[in-house]
Amino acid sequence: MASKSAESRSTGSAGGFVDARTIPPDRPVSGRIGTDQEDQGLGIFVRPKVLDFQARVREKKKVSRRLVLIRTAVVLLVMALIAGLSWLLFLSPVFRLQTDKIDVSGGNAWVSNDRVASIVAHQGDRSLLLVSTDGVEEEISGMAGVTDAKVCKSFPHGLQVTFDAQEPTAVFKDAQDRLTAVDRQGRVLNTVSKPVKGVPVIQVSTVNRAQQDQAVRQTLRILSTMPEAMRHSVTKVTAETQDSITTELDQGNHVIIWGDGSDLKLKQAVVDKIINDPSKIGDKHQLDVSAPLRPIVK
Numbered sequence: 001m002a003s004k005s006a007e008s009r010s011t012g013s014a015g016g017f018v019d020a021r022t023i024p025p026d027r028p029v030s031g032r033i034g035t036d037q038e039d040q041g042l043g044i045f046v047r048p049k050v051l052d053f054q055a056r057v058r059e060k061k062k063v064s065r066r067l068v069l070i071r072t073a074v075v076l077l078v079m080a081l082i083a084g085l086s087w088l089l090f091l092s093p094v095f096r097l098q099t100d101k102i103d104v105s106g107g108n109a110w111v112s113n114d115r116v117a118s119i120v121a122h123q124g125d126r127s128l129l130l131v132s133t134d135g136v137e138e139e140i141s142g143m144a145g146v147t148d149a150k151v152c153k154s155f156p157h158g159l160q161v162t163f164d165a166q167e168p169t170a171v172f173k174d175a176q177d178r179l180t181a182v183d184r185q186g187r188v189l190n191t192v193s194k195p196v197k198g199v200p201v202i203q204v205s206t207v208n209r210a211q212q213d214q215a216v217r218q219t220l221r222i223l224s225t226m227p228e229a230m231r232h233s234v235t236k237v238t239a240e241t242q243d244s245i246t247t248e249l250d251q252g253n254h255v256i257i258w259g260d261g262s263d264l265k266l267k268q269a270v271v272d273k274i275i276n277d278p279s280k281i282g283d284k285h286q287l288d289v290s291a292p293l294r295p296i297v298k
Contacts, residue, residue, distance in 0.1 A: 089127060089129055090127045090129060090130060094156060095156050095157070096126070096127055096128075097123055097126055097127070097128050097131060097157060098124065098157040099124040101154070101158030102124075102158065102159045102161065103154070103158065103161065104117045104120070104161045104162075104163075105162050105163075106161075106162045106164060106165055107163075110167065110168060110189045111144075111146055111165035111166075111189065115143075116143070116146075117161075119140060119143065120161055123159070128153050131153065133152065136151045136159075137149045137150065141163075144185075144187030145189045146163050146165060148163065149161065149162070149164075150162045166184070168181035168182060168183065168189055168199045169200075169223050170182055170199060170201065170223055171195060171200070171201045171202070172201075172202055172204045173201050173202065173203050173204065174204055174206050174207060175206070178191065179191065179193070179194065179201075180192070180207050181199065182211075185220070186217060187211075188207065197232075198231070199232075200235075200236075202216060202237050204216065215242040215245065216239060218239070218245055218260055219239045219245050221264070222245055223237070226268070227268075230249065230272075233250050234247050234248065235248050235250065235251050236252070242260055243259055244257070244259065245257075245260065252285070254275055254285055254286075254287065255286045255287070256271055256275075256287050256289065257286070257287070257289065259290025259291070266292045274287055274297065281297060284298055285298070286298040
């Protein structure tokens with residue numbers, strides 16, 4: 001048999017046919033399996049690794065609990081920081097507005113600084129960060145006799161307030177001869193005991209009715225747009241209707257018929273040009289500019 005195997009191998013090496021079934025293995029199967037598994041660590045005869053799934057589940061739960069605790073701690077820390085910062089900025093005394101630190105300027109005899117300060121004082125005991133300067137400016141500008149206001153924060157506890165106070169546009173004289181100074185919108189400034197020099201007097205039945213009367217409102221509009229020198233020279237105002245507003249200057253030396261309150265810039269320019277030019281006004285005393293493009297001098 002051995003001689004036949006040797007002969008077959010020798011025949012194959014010489015180029016003849018070789019039957020693979022007749023080729024004996026170099027090593028026994030049992031030897032090769034053991035050696036191959038040791039060398040490669042693989043094979044169908046390797047015992048699989050046994051996993052403890054319960055242990056893996058417990059490990060995952062433990063990791064999940066740890067992550068939850070960490071995230072919860074981070075959230076609580078952030079919330080605490082936000083709460084602390086909010087208290088510091090908005091509720092603590094650090095930036096609280098103090099009423100004695102409110103500085104007001106710009107007042108006159110008709111709109112006092114103290115009056116404006118009393119309006120701003122209700123903002124006291126609030127954080128400056130919560131005070132709206134625009135809101136305070138709007139509130140002050142809405143006061144009678146105030147034309148403009150500016151508010152600036154003065155950290156950590158104060159406000160700087162400046163405003164423009166106007167002189168009275170007119171004085172209402174009611175049926176009981178009581179005198180009330182009003183601004184250009186008819187809002188009451190103060191009551192006065194006697195006429196104010198340089199401020200026109202308008203005869204009215206009552207102050208409340210005058211504030212609603214269109215003729216009076218148009219009159220105030222005309223007076224408020226006059227140059228200061230002309231307004232101070234007004235000694236009498238009449239307004240039977242809103243289309244027949246008339247002013248007397250210098251005790252009747254000149255009488256200006258304005259008509260209504262339209263085209264005031266043009267009317268002012270015409271009045272200024274005519275009454276200040278002797279060659280145009282001559283010895284006449286009345287000027288009608290109710291139709292400003294066709295003024296009438298009488």
